[in-house]
Amino acid sequence: MTAADLGPDLPLSARPVPVRSVGLPADDLDSAVTAFMTASPVTRRWDVEHDFDWAAADANRLTEGQRSAVQFITFIEDHLPGYFALYGSRFPLDADVDLETFLVNREVYHFTVRWAQEEDSHARALFRYQVESGIAQASSLRRELAAEGRKRFSLPHEHPAALFAYTLVQEKATQIYYQNLRAVVGDPVLADVLGRLSRDEARHFTFMADMVEAYLRRYGDAVVEPMREAIAQFRMPLADTLKGYWRWALRIADTARYDHTEAYDHLVRVVRRAVDAPSDRVDELERFVRACRVLPTAAAPH
Ligand SMILES: [Fe+2]
Ligand SMILES: [Fe+2]
Numbered sequence: 001m002t003a004a005d006l007g008p009d010l011p012l013s014a015r016p017v018p019v020r021s022v023g024l025p026a027d028d029l030d031s032a033v034t035a036f037m038t039a040s041p042v043t044r045r046w047d048v049e050h051d052f053d054w055a056a057a058d059a060n061r062l063t064e065g066q067r068s069a070v071q072f073i074t075f076i077e078d079h080l081p082g083y084f085a086l087y088g089s090r091f092p093l094d095a096d097v098d099l100e101t102f103l104v105n106r107e108v109y110h111f112t113v114r115w116a117q118e119e120d121s122h123a124r125a126l127f128r129y130q131v132e133s134g135i136a137q138a139s140s141l142r143r144e145l146a147a148e149g150r151k152r153f154s155l156p157h158e159h160p161a162a163l164f165a166y167t168l169v170q171e172k173a174t175q176i177y178y179q180n181l182r183a184v185v186g187d188p189v190l191a192d193v194l195g196r197l198s199r200d201e202a203r204h205f206t207f208m209a210d211m212v213e214a215y216l217r218r219y220g221d222a223v224v225e226p227m228r229e230a231i232a233q234f235r236m237p238l239a240d241t242l243k244g245y246w247r248w249a250l251r252i253a254d255t256a257r258y259d260h261t262e263a264y265d266h267l268v269r270v271v272r273r274a275v276d277a278p279s280d281r282v283d284e285l286e287r288f289v290r291a292c293r294v295l296p297t298a299a300a301p302h
Helices: 026-038 064-078 080-090 099-133 138-149 160-184 188-232 245-255 262-274 280-294
Strands: none
Touching: 026 099, 026 188, 064 099, 064 138, 064 160, 064 188, 064 245, 080 099, 099 138, 099 188, 160 188, 160 245, 160 262, 188 262, 188 280, 262 280
16 A cells, blocks of 8 residues: 555555555654654764773673673674664665655654664664773674674564564663663673663654554554564564574573563553553453563573
8 A cells, every 4th residue: 555545535444554655644753753853852862982981891890691791782783784774675765656655754764764873873882892891802793793784684574563563662672671781780881881772772662652652543453463463473683593592592681681571561551552442452462462471481581
């Protein structure tokens, strides 16, 4: 479908999945993007070069597990080109899409390009920390990251609402993990880095929550199933491609509490907030999410 199909004649729940369009009116997107930009004025932004005391970075103050956690999250953050390309391919901005589709995809691009810039700073901050603290040498780390970074990142979800629900969980899970890791690390420079990163992830989560709410308000029950699928098939990024992912995941959970299902509760809260009178489908989604929440996971804390 194209964004032009968002006309008034057909109930939204009866319309096909907008595969290449973000599928929301430009005004809704503009509100979510403006709220995101408002939450990060220039005065509150940070940069890798000026906001950390790199000369004081010292990996000798970290445990083996904490070093391992830093290496792991560097891989995850460094995969940004793959994540960004996915948004570009899902919401194209070229001559292959009609004007209405381009118009709404362009609105989301305002977010993705800023979001990408922030995530790229996360990758650069962690790279710099590894080098300055003595965890790694720049040339070998660069090569290791490239070997993983060139692997393709894909997601099974077709529906854009599922993509945003997936990212909502992922951003919240990352935020919680960085906070937990920050509380235990022995190097204050690393704690500063993790503090900056977790605050950014919190803002990314808020944008994703606004998007999920917008889909629920516009499409109602029709987006509940795609969201359920996003949870049912949930895998953290790189779970299928990063060498030794599950061994790493267990180790990082040993170091600081890590449980992505904690983020599911946040999704339920967003859904509840968006719907005035929860339908059976929404109730069902909530039950499903709660059931997922108590399932033991490979990366659950010990
Ligand atoms: Fe990040
Ligand atoms: Fe993020």
